[in-house]
Amino acid sequence: MLRTLYRILPPAAAGQLAALTAWLAAAAVLHGIALGLVGIVVTASLDSGSSATPWLVALGTVALGFVIVQWVAQMTAFRVGSGTARALHLRLGDHLAQLPLSWFNPTRQAGIIDTATTGVPQLMSFPAILLRPALTALVTPAAAALTLALLDWRFTLAVLAATALAWYVSRYASRLAGVIDARRHRTSGEATNRVLEYASRQPLIRTDQRPDDASALHSALEGVRRASLRSAGTVIPGLLLFGLTLNILFAGLIAFGIARVTGESLTVPGFVGVIVVVARLTAIAAAGAELAAGLRLQHGILTRLAGILDTPPLPRISEVPAGPSVESPGGGAVLVHADRVSFGYDHTPVLAEVSFTLPRRGLTALVGPSGSGKTTLVRLLARFWDPTSGRILLDGVDLRTLDPDQLAGGIATVLQDDYLLDSTIGENIRLGRPEASEAELAAAAGAAGLDTTIAGLPDGLDSPTGPGGAQLSGGQRQRVCIARALLKAAPLTLLDEATSALDPENTRLISAAARRLATTGSVLVIAHNLDTITHADQILVLDQGRIVQRGTHAALTAQPGRYQDLVRDHAGSSP
Numbered sequence: 001m002l003r004t005l006y007r008i009l010p011p012a013a014a015g016q017l018a019a020l021t022a023w024l025a026a027a028a029v030l031h032g033i034a035l036g037l038v039g040i041v042v043t044a045s046l047d048s049g050s051s052a053t054p055w056l057v058a059l060g061t062v063a064l065g066f067v068i069v070q071w072v073a074q075m076t077a078f079r080v081g082s083g084t085a086r087a088l089h090l091r092l093g094d095h096l097a098q099l100p101l102s103w104f105n106p107t108r109q110a111g112i113i114d115t116a117t118t119g120v121p122q123l124m125s126f127p128a129i130l131l132r133p134a135l136t137a138l139v140t141p142a143a144a145a146l147t148l149a150l151l152d153w154r155f156t157l158a159v160l161a162a163t164a165l166a167w168y169v170s171r172y173a174s175r176l177a178g179v180i181d182a183r184r185h186r187t188s189g190e191a192t193n194r195v196l197e198y199a200s201r202q203p204l205i206r207t208d209q210r211p212d213d214a215s216a217l218h219s220a221l222e223g224v225r226r227a228s229l230r231s232a233g234t235v236i237p238g239l240l241l242f243g244l245t246l247n248i249l250f251a252g253l254i255a256f257g258i259a260r261v262t263g264e265s266l267t268v269p270g271f272v273g274v275i276v277v278v279a280r281l282t283a284i285a286a287a288g289a290e291l292a293a294g295l296r297l298q299h300g301i302l303t304r305l306a307g308i309l310d311t312p313p314l315p316r317i318s319e320v321p322a323g324p325s326v327e328s329p330g331g332g333a334v335l336v337h338a339d340r341v342s343f344g345y346d347h348t349p350v351l352a353e354v355s356f357t358l359p360r361r362g363l364t365a366l367v368g369p370s371g372s373g374k375t376t377l378v379r380l381l382a383r384f385w386d387p388t389s390g391r392i393l394l395d396g397v398d399l400r401t402l403d404p405d406q407l408a409g410g411i412a413t414v415l416q417d418d419y420l421l422d423s424t425i426g427e428n429i430r431l432g433r434p435e436a437s438e439a440e441l442a443a444a445a446g447a448a449g450l451d452t453t454i455a456g457l458p459d460g461l462d463s464p465t466g467p468g469g470a471q472l473s474g475g476q477r478q479r480v481c482i483a484r485a486l487l488k489a490a491p492l493t494l495l496d497e498a499t500s501a502l503d504p505e506n507t508r509l510i511s512a513a514a515r516r517l518a519t520t521g522s523v524l525v526i527a528h529n530l531d532t533i534t535h536a537d538q539i540l541v542l543d544q545g546r547i548v549q550r551g552t553h554a555a556l557t558a559q560p561g562r563y564q565d566l567v568r569d570h571a572g573s574s575p
């Protein structure tokens, strides 16, 4: 478990944990030596032929050292515990930000919630509380046994063998329970999934009530109940097995001592001294066993966390061969070059050999029938995924070579599933450019059509958005995202008119934002309303994952083709 923790911790936190482990191990060694010396002092006191005084002095010195080292270790433990949890949270956050979005299926999302909110905070108690008794149970008997060699080396070997056997039995019991615990965790992940689904399906359930709607949830929760019972049940045989083993080992060591006393190879005072130590070690091992359940739980959490952290992130390649230089259709400088890009979800092809350029300044519209791959293409430009073949260059640099901050700095998005932080309207807009002044922030909010909303709220820009923006309407959420993009004024802005939040006013605002941003940067807008893109510098027509036409509105309407069909369909559906 320590090994896994060291592997996944960032170097600074791993260094602190190593220092704590060293302090705790030193304390456990001193504890063991002190115990061994107690046995020797008892022997010397009972044995008329030897003096206990030098041993008492040694015992006092070691005990003092133990108290000091233990004190330092204990003071460090809580600091390292909270530092470990914090480092793991940050590591988890950084890693999640680099995973391809295809990884985030509902089961894994439920696993992340569980790991981040419950698992990682619980891991804090490993360095803070559990590591000390775990090391004591292992290291102290060994150190005590070695100290006993001053009295009787055969007992040293016997105690070392007994410790190894007890350790093996405890591991066996905990491995058995670990398998059941992993099963319980899977069942509970499934239940979390069902609870989330049940909550998010409430609108559907209330308008289309069917009695069996909650049956998947019920059976998942029943599965958790059964798995938890099984899991609790496995702790008891493990504890009984370990307790029995300890008693047998203790009895075996007493029998060994009696045999040695009978054979006159050990004195009675020596036997008493050894048994005093062994009795104390048995108590320490029994206390360690009571922690087994806690350690097993932590081991399960750590294994799941390591599983997430071991998932390969979107690769960053260091070098790509320079491609031929390209010019935008207007002859100006190119900001984006999509070069024979193909992509599919789970091997189902969605985009095939798509090539186009976006100028450094100007408005490009992406149009096409539903399912033609428009959103997918925009997601590839924001590097939510990587193309299966081909490449996308931003300012001449392959997206796969950019570090995430560079990429995030170069792109702003207003997409269908944009998320608002559980903060205020102002803070969500400010994410676009944290250093923006209050006046710039207010101007962006105004340009995104938020002034009426803000004026109607008692706290104005400081009004809360709720988790994911739940306290705002769909249209208001979209306006906050538009304001964020306006404030950012990134070199490349990706806009999706978002059919779900579409209303004439929002369409007008998106269109105005696109026009405005296109004067300073490049804008790609997925357009559902063709009236808003008649002025676009370039229109790309996507059909079944291929670009079938490109050009201006005037040029495309003048020639037969997919665009003419789209315009005709749109005119037919417009009021």
Ligand SMILES: Nc1ncnc2c1ncn2[C@@H]1O[C@H](COP(=O)(O)OP(=O)(O)OP(=O)(O)O)[C@@H](O)[C@H]1O
Residues within 6 Å of the ligand: 345, 346, 350, 368, 369, 370, 371, 372, 373, 374, 375, 376, 377
């Ligand atoms: N996450 C996903 N996993 C699997 N398939 C997906 C995923 N997202 C989209 N698809 C599929 O990819 C294809 C293209 O979808 P995409 O959303 O890119 O089209 P679109 O042109 O944006 O459609 P619309 O105009 O309806 O939003 C569709 O067949 C869709 O079912």
